[in-house]
Amino acid sequence: MSQYQEKATVIRTEQFSEKNYRLTLDSPDIARSAKAGQFVMIRAGFGKDPLLRRPFSIHQTSTNGQIQIYFKIVGRGTDMLARIKAGDDLSVFGPLGKGFVIHENFPALIVGGGLGIAPMLFLAKSICRLKGDCGNDQIILGGREKVEVEPLVKDFKEFGIKMLLATDDGSYGHHGLVTDILSSLELHNRCTVYTCGPEPMMARVYEICKVRNVACQVSVESVMACGMGACLGCSRPTSKGTYAHVCLNGPVFKAEELVWNS
Amino acid sequence: MEFVNSRKDDLPDLRVNIGSLKIANPVMTASGTFGYAREFENLMNLHRLGAVIVKGISLYPRAGNPPPRIVETACGMLNSIGLQNVGVDRFISEKMAYLAELNIPVIVNILGDSLAEYQEITTRLCGVPGVAGIEVNISCPNVKKGGVAFGTDPSMAAAVTEAVKERADVPVMVKLSPNVSDIALVARAVEDSGADSISLINTLIGMAVDLKTRRPVLANVIGGLSGPAIKPVALRMVYQVASVVSIPVIGIGGIETAEDALEFMLAGATAIQIGTASFVNPRASEEVVEGIGNYVISEKLPSVRDIIGQLSVDLQ
Ligand SMILES: Cc1cc2nc3c(=O)[nH]c(=O)nc-3n(C[C@H](O)[C@H](O)[C@H](O)COP(=O)(O)OP(=O)(O)OC[C@H]3O[C@@H](n4cnc5c(N)ncnc54)[C@H](O)[C@@H]3O)c2cc1C
Ligand SMILES: Cc1cc2nc3c(=O)[nH]c(=O)nc-3n(C[C@H](O)[C@H](O)[C@H](O)COP(=O)(O)O)c2cc1C
Ligand code: FES
Numbered sequence: 001m002s003q004y005q006e007k008a009t010v011i012r013t014e015q016f017s018e019k020n021y022r023l024t025l026d027s028p029d030i031a032r033s034a035k036a037g038q039f040v041m042i043r044a045g046f047g048k049d050p051l052l053r054r055p056f057s058i059h060q061t062s063t064n065g066q067i068q069i070y071f072k073i074v075g076r077g078t079d080m081l082a083r084i085k086a087g088d089d090l091s092v093f094g095p096l097g098k099g100f101v102i103h104e105n106f107p108a109l110i111v112g113g114g115l116g117i118a119p120m121l122f123l124a125k126s127i128c129r130l131k132g133d134c135g136n137d138q139i140i141l142g143g144r145e146k147v148e149v150e151p152l153v154k155d156f157k158e159f160g161i162k163m164l165l166a167t168d169d170g171s172y173g174h175h176g177l178v179t180d181i182l183s184s185l186e187l188h189n190r191c192t193v194y195t196c197g198p199e200p201m202m203a204r205v206y207e208i209c210k211v212r213n214v215a216c217q218v219s220v221e222s223v224m225a226c227g228m229g230a231c232l233g234c235s236r237p238t239s240k241g242t243y244a245h246v247c248l249n250g251p252v253f254k255a256e257e258l259v260w261n262s
Numbered sequence: 263m264e265f266v267n268s269r270k271d272d273l274p275d276l277r278v279n280i281g282s283l284k285i286a287n288p289v290m291t292a293s294g295t296f297g298y299a300r301e302f303e304n305l306m307n308l309h310r311l312g313a314v315i316v317k318g319i320s321l322y323p324r325a326g327n328p329p330p331r332i333v334e335t336a337c338g339m340l341n342s343i344g345l346q347n348v349g350v351d352r353f354i355s356e357k358m359a360y361l362a363e364l365n366i367p368v369i370v371n372i373l374g375d376s377l378a379e380y381q382e383i384t385t386r387l388c389g390v391p392g393v394a395g396i397e398v399n400i401s402c403p404n405v406k407k408g409g410v411a412f413g414t415d416p417s418m419a420a421a422v423t424e425a426v427k428e429r430a431d432v433p434v435m436v437k438l439s440p441n442v443s444d445i446a447l448v449a450r451a452v453e454d455s456g457a458d459s460i461s462l463i464n465t466l467i468g469m470a471v472d473l474k475t476r477r478p479v480l481a482n483v484i485g486g487l488s489g490p491a492i493k494p495v496a497l498r499m500v501y502q503v504a505s506v507v508s509i510p511v512i513g514i515g516g517i518e519t520a521e522d523a524l525e526f527m528l529a530g531a532t533a534i535q536i537g538t539a540s541f542v543n544p545r546a547s548e549e550v551v552e553g554i555g556n557y558v559i560s561e562k563l564p565s566v567r568d569i570i571g572q573l574s575v576d577l578q
Contacts, residue, residue, distance in 0.1 A: 002304055005544060043542070048337045048490040048518075051542060093544070225332050225339060226541040228305075230297040232317075232343045233332035243325060243346070 003228065004029040008092040010084050011066060017147035019073045021082050023090075028065030030094045034058050036123040037099030037219055037252040040069070041227040043091040044077035053093060054078065055224050055247075057119035057196070060155070067092075070118040070152070096227045097251050100217055102127055106190040107136040110161075111205050113178050113197025114143050119219055121155055123194055128159040135160075138185070142166035142178035142197075149173065179204045187214050195219070195255075206255035216255040222246035274558035275565035276551070278312070278532050280510045281458040283395050283433045285312040285367055288527065288566060289551045292514050292537035293318050293371035293397060293437075294343065295488075296547075298357045299364065305544040310551050312533060313367040316357070318399050320372075321379045323349035333470045333479040338489030338516070339538060340468050342482035345373055345402070350383045354390055362392025369395040369435065375405040377425045384429040395432050398422060401439035401464045413439030413464070416451035423455035435512065438462040440492075440499055449503040460503060461512035461535065463496045489538040490516040497529055504530020504571060518546060520553020527566070528573040 008027040015021050030040060041053035054077040059068040073079050084090065100123050102108070108127050112120040120139065128134040139161050143149040149165055150172050156163060164181050165173025174181055178197070182205060187193075195205040196219035209216035222234040227247045235243035236250070237259040244250065244257065276287035290313040296302065299314045308314070326346025333340050348356065353370075361368045370393055374380040380398065387393050400413035400422050412418045423436050436452045438445060440463035449460055465486025470479040478484075496515025504511045510533070513526030518539040526534050539546040558566050 005305065050334060051337060051489055051538070052334050052339060053542060223330050223332050225334075225341070225538075226544075228544070229301045230295060230544075231332065231341070231541055232294075232326060232346050233341060235326060235329045235331055235346075237328070243329075 002033055003094060003096060004033075005091065005093045006030055007089050010086050010088045010090060012086055013084060015082075016151040020070070020148065020151075021073070022059065022068055022070045023081065023084065024066050024068050025090060025092060026065060027067045027092050030058075030092060031061040031065045031067050034061050034067065034095035034122075035099035036102070036126040037119055038095040038097050039227070039251060040067070040092050040094030041096060041224070042069070042081065042093075044080040046091070050077050050080075052225055053091075053227065054081070055221075055227055057219070057251075058095060058122055059118050060122045060125060070115070072115050093227065097247055098249065100126075100194055100219075100252050102130055103192055104130055106192065107138075107188045108134075109137070109182075109185070109187065109191055109193045110139040111178050111182055111193060111195040111197070112139070112141050113201045114148060116195070116197030116201070116219070117141055117143070117149070117152055119196050120194070121152070124156055124159060124161055128161065136188070138162045138164065140164045140166065140178045140181050142168075142173075144168045146172035177201070179208065182208055187212050189214065191215070192217060202255070203260040206260060209255065217252055218255045218258070219252045220246060220250055220258065274555040276555060276558065277565070278567060278570075280395070280435070280512065280533060281433050283367060283458075285533065287312040287551050287554065288531075288533035289523065289547055289554070290315050290369070290512070290533060290535045291540065291547050292535035293399065295537040295540050298361065300360055302540075302544055306548045308364055309366060310548045311366055312551070313369050313394065314361065314364070315369045315371050315397055315535065316353075316361070317347055318345055318371040318373045319347050319350050319353045319383060320345065320374060321350055321383050323347065323352065328481045330479060330481055333485070335468070335470055335487065336491060338487055338491030340470055340480060340485035340487055341465070342480045342485035344482065350386050354386065358390055358392055367394035368392050369397050371397040371399055371437070372426070373399040373402045375402060377421055380422055381425045381429050384426050388429065388431045393432055395435055396426065396430055397435040397437050397461060398426050399437050399464065401437070401441070411439055411441070413448065414442050416448050419448050420451040420455040423452045423457050427456040433458040435459040435461050437464055438499075438503070439464050440495060441467050445499045446502050446506045449507050453507045453509050457509060459510040459512060459532075460507060461514055462503060463492070463499050463515045466492055466495060488516070490518060492516050493522065497526060500526055500531050501529040501573070517550070520550050520557060523550050523554060524557060524569060527569050528571070530571040530573070532570055
């Protein structure tokens with residue numbers, strides 16, 4: 001497992017809404033070795049403040065050595081990243097963590113909500129590439145409003161996976177939650193549900209999977225200082241009563257490994 | 263005297279002695295910020311380090327504190343990891359073989375909640391191949407004294423030092439807590455009790471509050487402040503301690519660059535440790551070694567030892 005600290009040039013910046021952005025970075029070592037579900041740690045500046053790197057899922061990689069991150073402004077670091085211009089350099093560290101486990105022979109159902117859509121493009125791409133044909137797989141994407149979902153749909157559609165969409169305010173797709181859609185679907189008993197999004201959403205997805213007795217993989221967040229197992233700061237309680245470290249044991253876990261507050 | 267000049271002429275002489283422990287350069291990794299070193303093997307050249315200090319080890323495994331355990335603050339971070347570690351036996355059986363193979367001095371940081379625990383860990387580390395020294399974290403609560411940290415009281419600090427020295431078969435470095443009113447007093451007590459060297463500072467106790475939730479950010483309420491924010495305090499304490507003890511002093515606190523490291527050495531540190539900086543830049547420690555080397559060359563110093571304690575102070 002190799003990790004790299006790269007000086008990545010920003011190739012392209014895209015603004016999807018007031019707060020949602022996507023950056024394309026030239027980061028060949030990371031692009032070459034990344035797996036779906038892994039993340040990178042990015043320095044928002046070069047000074048002493050803000051000090052720590054920020055974790056972001058790898059949104060997708062390209063064969064010409066680029067990676068993308070898709071993010072929302074929530075604080076100082078993300079605000080600084082939103083102001084980055086094409087041609088600027090960023091210090092990017094990765095790929096980090098354990099990604100999704102893909103089962104070649106059984107259907108996949110991807111459920112992404114809000115910023116949780118970020119890692120799902122890379123996952124969908126990897127599943128389709130591995131299987132060749134993703135006719136039995138499905139994706140449910142949701143957000144609060146249209147601008148959180150619609151700008152991303154085009155990239156997902158490229159592989160021909162069946163897509164189901166939802167927004168809380170009904171401005172795009174189904175009026176309601178991704179979990180409403182999930183509940184209404186028939187699930188193959190050997191399918192795997194992959195989910196990333198707000199905690200209550202993931203907890204609900206896992207509940208549904210438990211009832212239907214299907215496998216569920218979740219990608220979770222935690223505050224991080226190092227992203228690579230050195231600080232032990234990113235702990236998360238497990239169902240065994242111990243702590244897992246999100247950067248090392250995750251960010252993708254089998255849902256049953258973690259404690260969920262519903 | 264002890265430094266036979268066997269080096270190639272183009273390489274700067276970075277060797278320093280921490281008492282009887284001879285290291286190739288003055289840069290060590292600070293406990294709790296470098297895992298068990300293996301985490302960094304693909305990110306830097308571990309062989310460039312003067313020494314590795316590993317995550318603090320207790321007698322029995324500790325699970326650590328509930329999350330959130332860390333929060334970023336201005337130019338620094340607070341942590342309340344809660345001294346999570348695998349315990350001394352698993353450390354020896356699972357981690358030590360790799361570390362011994364590295365062929366760089368490995369200093370084991372130990373912690374306990376009683377004198378007996380400190381002694382027992384020290385005993386179990388005796389004769390373990392690869393262990394070059396012990397660093398004693400005395401910033402831990404003394405359970406028998408109602409949870410007051412050993413390091414905050416000169417007599418308790420002295421008692422821990424004595425207890426560990428009694429059993430240790432390698433040099434003992436005592437790591438001071440900065441959360442005291444007179445650091446020089448603790449340092450002298452530790453020196454008098456036989457410490458071979460003193461490292462400082464451990465983290466400063468701090469706190470962060472979330473206005474929105476009206477709660478402390480850390481689950482543990484309080485945590486240890488580290489990073490560039492603490493460097494001025496650390497420098498001051500290293501200066502004060504180096505002025506009153508005659509054993510080597512190792513400077514820690516907010517060191518990110520060779521310049522930072524050299525400032526500590528001027529203030530009296532024989533060596534330094536890199537902590538939080540490794541989280542931001544996993545190669546920080548190696549880059550500091552390189553930077554110190556460049557400084558020694560550009561200043562035409564015979565060796566890095568020539569700047570230790572060379573601070574000019576005009577006292578009025
Ligand atoms: C594995 C992983 C993958 C992530 N992927 C994405 C992604 O693809 N897109 C995206 O928009 N966001 C993602 N996040 C969340 C993202 O890291 C935070 O939004 C970001 O760190 C906020 O930084 P800030 O300086 O803007 O906010 P501030 O609130 O100012 O940050 C203060 C500190 O808290 C930390 N922090 C704040 N919010 C979070 C959070 N939700 N998770 C972890 N740390 C946080 C920051 O890193 C920083 O150390 C991911 C988090 C993790 C752990
Ligand atoms: C996440 C974290 C964990 C730490 N764990 C330990 C520890 O187990 N034992 C110890 O003696 N010091 C521990 N420390 C303190 C550091 O070794 C160091 O003294 C302190 O962080 C100041 O240096 P810095 O500013 O360079 O980080 C820890 C610090 C951090 C940030
Ligand atoms: S973020 Fe440092 S151990 Fe996970």
